[in-house]
Amino acid sequence: MEGEIQRQILSVVPRKNPPEGKGALGVMISAYPYLTTEKCSMTNVQCSIGALEQGFKSTKIWIDRVFEGLRGIGGSLVRGKAPEGVSGPFGIYQLTDTVAAYGWLPILELLAILSINLAVFNILPIPALDGGRMFFVGLEWLMQKRIPAETEQKINSWGMAFLITLMVLVSLQDVIRLGVMERIF
Known part of the structure; x- marks a missing residue:
């Protein structure tokens, strides 16, 4: 049975001689419903x-x-x-280590999720990111004039300072939450 997640009660009878590569019940429980036993x-x-x-x-x-x-x-x-629920490099490492125990498919899914997170974050209108650049281009289009390069550079510098500060804070939060310092000392 495939489809929406819902609780169902079924009666099943195991097969005495299941086909090659199939279980006695012919049931596959998986977090990946799109996977089947068929190649x-x-x-x-x-x-x-x-x-x-x-x-x-x-x-x-x-x-x-x-x-x-x-x-x-x-x-x-x-x-x-x-x-x-925010993780930096230490949290991502720990999560990857945990997920790796479940095999290659969950690792690939985690990589996809991380890529999606980075893509969404990158399009946010934060100076120094692509979304910040898109914001400047849109603003210039609306104003019908270019923003002075010096002004854009200063704003991007502040955006970069914000991003670095955010990275440091998230990494510190990881270190505290995961007890990294206790393991080292």
């Missing part, structure tokens, strides 16, 4: 289309989750609280 190949068009479709669905879900997370972070900062 997919690049020549199997239906399988390839299904994989592409699932890739687009998963990407949309993760983009939505990233924006939800950003809203949550913004809300935490407005309330004067440290945002939870």
Whole structure:
């Protein structure tokens, strides 16, 4: 059974002689519903289309989750609280180490999620990022004149200082949360 996640009660009878490569019940429990026990190949068009479709669905879900997370972070900062669920290099290393125990497919999914996070963060209108540049281009288009290069450079410098400060704070939060210093000393 494939589809939406829901609780169902089923009666099953195990097969005495299951087909080659199939279980006695013919059931596959997986966090990856798009995977089947049947082999997919690049020549199997239906399988390839299904994989592409699932890739687009998963990407949309993760983009939505990233924006939800950003809203949550913004809300935490407005309330004067440290945002939870934000990880820097130490947290990402620990998560990767944990996920690696489950095999290559979860690692690939984690890499995709990290790439989506970076892509979304990069398009935010923060000076020194691509989104900041798009903001300047849009502003110049609206004003019908160029922003002086010196002004843009100063704003980008402040944006870079903000990003470096953010990276340091997130890394420190990782160090404290993960107890990195206790392990070293």
